[in-house]
Amino acid sequence: MGARFARRWRLAVPALLGVLLAGCATGRLDATKPIGEEARDIDGLMRLSGWMAVGVGIFVAAAVVTIIVKFRAKPTDDPDDLPPQIHGNRKAELTWTLIPTAMLVFLTIYTLGTVFDLARASDGPTIKVEGQQWWWQFSYDLDGDGNDDIVTANDLVIQTGEKVNLEIHSNDVIHSFWIPQLNGKKDAVPGRVHHWLISSDEPGIFYGECVEFCGLSHANMQMRTIVLTPDDYKRWEQEQLAGKEAAQEALVEGSAAAAGAALFETHCISCHVVDGVYESAAGGNANLLAGIAPNLTNLMSRTAFAGALYETYQTGPGGEYLRNPDGSLKVNVAELREWVRNAPDMKPARADNQQGMLDFSEVLTDQDLDNLVEYLKTLGSPPVLP
Numbered sequence: 001m002g003a004r005f006a007r008r009w010r011l012a013v014p015a016l017l018g019v020l021l022a023g024c025a026t027g028r029l030d031a032t033k034p035i036g037e038e039a040r041d042i043d044g045l046m047r048l049s050g051w052m053a054v055g056v057g058i059f060v061a062a063a064v065v066t067i068i069v070k071f072r073a074k075p076t077d078d079p080d081d082l083p084p085q086i087h088g089n090r091k092a093e094l095t096w097t098l099i100p101t102a103m104l105v106f107l108t109i110y111t112l113g114t115v116f117d118l119a120r121a122s123d124g125p126t127i128k129v130e131g132q133q134w135w136w137q138f139s140y141d142l143d144g145d146g147n148d149d150i151v152t153a154n155d156l157v158i159q160t161g162e163k164v165n166l167e168i169h170s171n172d173v174i175h176s177f178w179i180p181q182l183n184g185k186k187d188a189v190p191g192r193v194h195h196w197l198i199s200s201d202e203p204g205i206f207y208g209e210c211v212e213f214c215g216l217s218h219a220n221m222q223m224r225t226i227v228l229t230p231d232d233y234k235r236w237e238q239e240q241l242a243g244k245e246a247a248q249e250a251l252v253e254g255s256a257a258a259a260g261a262a263l264f265e266t267h268c269i270s271c272h273v274v275d276g277v278y279e280s281a282a283g284g285n286a287n288l289l290a291g292i293a294p295n296l297t298n299l300m301s302r303t304a305f306a307g308a309l310y311e312t313y314q315t316g317p318g319g320e321y322l323r324n325p326d327g328s329l330k331v332n333v334a335e336l337r338e339w340v341r342n343a344p345d346m347k348p349a350r351a352d353n354q355q356g357m358l359d360f361s362e363v364l365t366d367q368d369l370d371n372l373v374e375y376l377k378t379l380g381s382p383p384v385l386p
Contacts, residue, residue, distance in 0.1 A: 028207040029180050035206065036182035036199045037163075038118055045114050052103055118184070122163035122197060127156065129168045131175030131188035131210065132290035133355050134217035134347070135307035142237065150240045151275075152301075153294035154308040155383070156225045159233035160203055166196040171290040176212035179225050185211050200227040203386035205303070215355065216348045222308035228386055236301075236384040243298040243380040248276040251378070260375025263368055267360065272296050274379065289354045298380030300331070306347050310335045312383075321385070329382050337373050340364070 034043040071083075128139040128148070138157075140150040156179075158164045168177050170188035178185040179198060186196040200206070210221035228236060251258040269278040271286040271293035284291035299305070305312055314322040314330040322330045339346055342361040349356020364372070 029209065031180035034181055035202055035204070037201075038183040038197050038199065039181055041114050041117060042184050045111060048110065049107055052107065056100070056103075118197065119195070120197075121165055121195060122199075124163040124165060124199075126165040126167060127158075129156070129166050129177060129188070130171055130292065131169070131177065131214075131221075132171040132288075132292055133173065133215050134210070134221040134349070135294060136177070136210075136221070136223045137292060137294070140237075150237070150298075151295040152240075152298065154223050154304050155302045156223060157228065157233065157236055157384075158198065158200070158225060159228050159230050160201055161199075161230070163197055163199045166198060168194040168196055171284070171292055173214050174212050175210045175214050175221070177208070177223075178211045179206050179208035179223070181206045182208075182225060187212060198225065200225075203227050203229055203232070205386060216350060217307065217356070220307050220309050220347050222304075224304065224308055226303065226383070226386060228384060232384050232386070239301060239381050239384065240298050243301060244275045247274050247297050247379060251375075256371045256374040257378050258375075260371035260373070263364070263372050264375055267363070271357075287354065293357075296376070296379055299376055300378075301380040301383050303383050303385075305336065306339055306343070309347055310339065312336070331377060333373060336376065337369050340372050340376075341369055 031039075031043070034040045073079075126141070128141075130137040130139070135153055136156075138152050138155070139148040141147060142149040166177070166186075168186055168188045169192075170190045172190065174190070175188040176185050177188055177196070182198040182200055183196060186194050188194065204227055206225045206227065208223050208225065210218055212218075214221065251261055264272075264274075265278065269280055271281050271288060273279055273282050273286075273293075273295045275295070275297040281287070281293065286293045294305075300312065302312055304310060311332050314332050316322055324330055335346070339357075340360065341364065342359050343349065343357035344351055344359050345361075347356070351358045
C-alpha cells in the first residue's frame with residue numbers, strides 16, 4: 001500500500017505543477033491586464049464576484065473546521081448516547097438565507113449596470129467588422145456617405161481617447177470577436193448585426209482571436225488592434241487613402257513588379273481586390289463561400305497577414321521589428337512568398353470547398369513567385385506603429 005501510494009504521489013505532483021504552470025501562462029492574450037474602459041468594467045465585475053466567492057468560501061471552511069473540532073467525539077463519550085436533537089433554528093436559517101440573498105441582489109444590480117454600460121453606443125466613429133473563415137475585415141466610412149473609404153484585414157486601427165462603435169457581422173458561420181484587453185467577447189452571427197464598443201487610453205498593439213469554433217482554422221483566426229495617438233492615427237488615415245491612389249499608378253514596364261501584376265491579374269483577381277485596379281471581386285463577389293477575400297490595396301501597411309498568423313515584417317526574439325541599414329522595416333519575404341506558393345500548407349483550409357486560398361505550388365514557378373511578391377510589396381506604405 002505504501003509503495004503504491006508513493007508511486008501515485010510521484011505522478012500526481014508533476015501533473016499538479018503542470019496545471020499550475022499552465023494557469024500562469026498568458027501569452028499575448030491577457031484578460032487580467034485590462035487597458036480599455038470597457039475591459040476594466042468587466043475586470044472590476046469579475047474581481048468583485050471573485051472576492052465575494054472567496055469570502056463565502058472562507059466562511060464555510062471556517063464553519064466546517066469549527067464544527068469538526070468543537071463537536072468531535074471524545075474518549076469519555078458514550079458511543080450509545082445521542083446528542084440533543086434540535087429541529088430547526090430560526091436565527092441560523094435566516095442568517096444563512098438572508099446574507100447570501102443580499103449578496104446576490106447586490107451583485108445582480110452591479111452586473112446589470114455594467115451590462116447596460118457595455119451595450120450603450122458612443123458618439124465616436126463606427127467601424128464595420130466582418131468575420132469569415134478564417135480572418136477579420138474592418139471597414140471605415142470616414143465621411144458618412146455609406147461607402148467604405150478604408151478597408152483593411154486583421155489590423156483594426158483606432159486612436160487613443162476615443163470610444164469606437166463596432167458593427168459586427170459574419171459572412172459565413174458564427175464567429176466571436178474578442179480583444180481581451182479592450183473589451184469582452186461579442187458574437188458575429190450571419191444575418192445579424194451586433195454592436196460593441198472598444199477604447200484605449202494607451203497606444204499599443206492589443207491581440208485577439210475568434211473564440212467561437214468556426215471550422216478548420218478557427219485557432220488561426222487572429223486579429224490585433226493597433227491604438228495610435230490622434231496625430232499618428234490621422235497620418236495612418238492619410239497614408240491609407242494615398243495607398244489607394246498609388247495602387248492605380250502604372251508600374252514600370254519590364255520591372256519584376258509589373259510582371260507580378262500581370263500574374264496577379266491572371267491568378268488572383270477572382271478573389272482579391274486592389275481598389276481602382278482590380279475590382280471584379282468587390283461587393284462580395286469573391287470566389288469564396290464568404291464572398292470576400294482580403295482587400296490588398298494597402299497590404300504592406302498591415303502588421304500581419306493570413307489571419308494575423310504571420311508577421312508582414314520580420315521581428316526579433318523580443319517581438320521588436322527588424323530594420324534594414326536604411327532604417328526601413330525588413331519585409332518577411334520568406335513567409336509571404338511561401339504563403340503565395342502554398343497557403344493551405346501554412347494554414348489549414350478547405351480550398352476545394354471555397355474556404356481558404358488555393359495551392360499554387362504546381363502553377364507558379366520560382367520566378368513567378370518572386371515577381372508576385374515584388375508586386376505585393378508595392379501595395380501600400382509601411383505601417384504606422386504606436
